[in-house]
Amino acid sequence: MSDDDLRHAVLRANLDCVNHGLVVSTFGNASGIDRAAGRILIKPSGVPYDRLSAGDMVACDLDGRALDNRLRPSSDLQTHAVLYRAFPGIGGVVHTHSTYATIMAQARRPIPCLGTTHADYFHGTIPVTRDLTPDEIARDYVLMTGEVIAETFAALDPLAIPAVLVAGHGPFVWGRTPDEAAHNALILEEVARMAWHCMVLDPAPQPITQALLDRHYLRKHGAGATYGQGQP
Numbered sequence: 374m375s376d377d378d379l380r381h382a383v384l385r386a387n388l389d390c391v392n393h394g395l396v397v398s399t400f401g402n403a404s405g406i407d408r409a410a411g412r413i414l415i416k417p418s419g420v421p422y423d424r425l426s427a428g429d430m431v432a433c434d435l436d437g438r439a440l441d442n443r444l445r446p447s448s449d450l451q452t453h454a455v456l457y458r459a460f461p462g463i464g465g466v467v468h469t470h471s472t473y474a475t476i477m478a479q480a481r482r483p484i485p486c487l488g489t490t491h492a493d494y495f496h497g498t499i500p501v502t503r504d505l506t507p508d509e510i511a512r513d514y515v516l517m518t519g520e521v522i523a524e525t526f527a528a529l530d531p532l533a534i535p536a537v538l539v540a541g542h543g544p545f546v547w548g549r550t551p552d553e554a555a556h557n558a559l560i561l562e563e564v565a566r567m568a569w570h571c572m573v574l575d576p577a578p579q580p581i582t583q584a585l586l587d588r589h590y591l592r593k594h595g596a597g598a599t600y601g602q603g604q605p
């Protein structure tokens with residue numbers, strides 16, 4: 374993908390989050406990576422979405438250093454950079470404060486797979502991170518947010534479960550491209566909304582069986598997929 378194509382993809386991912394109601398005010402950010410060039414492109418910090426252009430996306434290296442100083446990169450840049458380093462298969466990262474996913478993150482409630490809507494996109498429970506320690510917050514809050522996500526995925530496949538709920542904060546979601554990351558953020562919000570309503574009816578709802586989870590997830594993802602990858 375050319376630099377210009379990636380800039381437009383990152384802009385599109387940011388605007389999709391706003392247009393789908395996942396982001397209000399300047400909360401949230403989306404980025405993409407050109408791994409061959411060692412460059413991350415990310416939304417600038419605090420710029421109103423209706424004024425963003427593709428040229429405003431800030432180029433950074435994989436250590437999270439801005440490569441130009443026209444605009445400040447998103448304040449969450451270091452979290453994105455840790456995720457790109459920890460998860461080599463991903464090409465886009467999105468952070469939102471979408472309502473239901475953030476409620477779950479604030480309540481520290483993982484989202485179990487309660488139905489096939491979830492299973493079409495997430496091959497298991499969407500986890501919640503542990504809380505950062507006061508020392509970690511003081512040392513480097515944004516970097517440690519990425520580290521605690523990577524820690525949460527030590528035994529999980531980040532491409533099979535492309536989302537996490539950061540305790541007391543909100544969701545981070547990723548995908549093979551910025552567009553896919555934004556789409557996964559939309560589905561996460563829908564899944565979180567349905568799970569929240571299930572939990573109102575039953576505080577400990579029953580997850581679907583592993584067989585049904587596998588049936589739905591694996592027919593759309595992975596080598597044996599018989600339907601479009603992630604496109605139910």
Ligand SMILES: O=C(CO)[C@@H](O)[C@@H](O)COP(=O)(O)O
Pocket residue numbers: 399400401402416417418419420446447448449468
């Ligand atoms: O997590 C938060 C706020 O809690 C951020 O997403 C939000 O401030 C967006 O910051 P940026 O405009 O990307 O610097």
